[in-house]
Amino acid sequence: MKTDLVEIFQTIRASVQPYATRGYTVHENSETGYDLYSEKNIQYDDIKVTERFFVGLYINGSEVELKLNSKDFAFKNQALISFGDDKLGLKISELDEAKLKEIETLVEILHTHFKENEWI
Structure with missing residues (x-):
């Protein structure tokens, strides 16, 4: 069981970072923040969207x-x-292995949703 915040952050970031090669762009990458956005231009409800938040840590x-x-x-x-x-x-x-697996599953479900909607 991990209880150190930096260690928790780094462990989860390591599981999210591969998405940067799957069509997402890193907007923040610091010691206390990491987030990914889709930058695919799409038309959404008559509004042009140039970036869409995916996940942040x-x-x-x-x-x-x-x-x-x-x-x-x-x-x-x-x-x-x-x-x-x-x-x-x-x-x-x-953070334990079960919680990390839950996090990885949530991110993968969201990624699948982005792919199905052609947001990446």
Whole structure:
């Protein structure tokens, strides 16, 4: 069980970083923040969208926050926290293999949603 925030952040970031080679662009890559966006130009509800938040990971106080894009997508059967601005996710202060697998599954589900909608 990991409890050090930097270690938790780095472990989760290592599982999210491969998505940067799957069509996403890194917007923040620091010691306390890492996020990915899709930069595919699309027309959405008569609005041209040039970038779309995918996933973000941030050290905030005594927790690591994992934020997932929830616009037009509902995560079912998950106890996720609302961060506002169409972002849901988790606040993590301890990380074990089961929690890491849950995080990896959530990100993969979201990635599949992005692919199905041709947002990447």
